[in-house]
Amino acid sequence: MPGSLQVAKVVGSMTEAKKDLEKLKKATDGLEAFMFKSLLQSMGGKKGLFPTKMPGSDIYRDMFESNMSNILAERGSLGIGNTIYSKVAPLVLVQADLRHKKLLQAQQRIKQSSPEKKI
Numbered sequence: 001m002p003g004s005l006q007v008a009k010v011v012g013s014m015t016e017a018k019k020d021l022e023k024l025k026k027a028t029d030g031l032e033a034f035m036f037k038s039l040l041q042s043m044g045g046k047k048g049l050f051p052t053k054m055p056g057s058d059i060y061r062d063m064f065e066s067n068m069s070n071i072l073a074e075r076g077s078l079g080i081g082n083t084i085y086s087k088v089a090p091l092v093l094v095q096a097d098l099r100h101k102k103l104l105q106a107q108q109r110i111k112q113s114s115p116e117k118k119i
Contacts, residue, residue, distance in 0.1 A: 017096035024092055025085055029073045032081035036069035 044061070054060075076082045 014096075016099070017093055020092045020096060021089060024088055028081035028085045028088075031084065032076070032078055033066075033069040033073035035078065035080060036072045037065050040065045040068060 072078070073081060
């Protein structure tokens with residue numbers, strides 16, 4: 001029974017690490033999308049990519065820039081998000097491993113300090 005409990009803890013740590021990596025990927029993609037959006041806005045200049053002044057043109061321009069930047073970021077066109085992810089992902093895994101080790105150490109201390117009942 002203790003072995004299966006240990007396996008469950010390891011699986012739990014791996015699941016937590018996977019969630020952390022997914023959050024990291026989302027954040028790095030978001031950073032790259034932000035950079036693309038800034039680039040698209042600066043490319044448009046004062047007139048923007050939609051130079052006409054139709055009602056709602058600012059909304060259309062913003063939607064276009066947001067969607068284009070998200071698409072380009074998902075493709076990894078600049079590679080900035082992927083580079084940051086590849087540099088930070090090992091640190092996330094190390095943190096997950098440290099959390100797992102600290103959990104195991106705490107459980108061992110609890111086992112050692114709790115008095116056993118003798119029958």
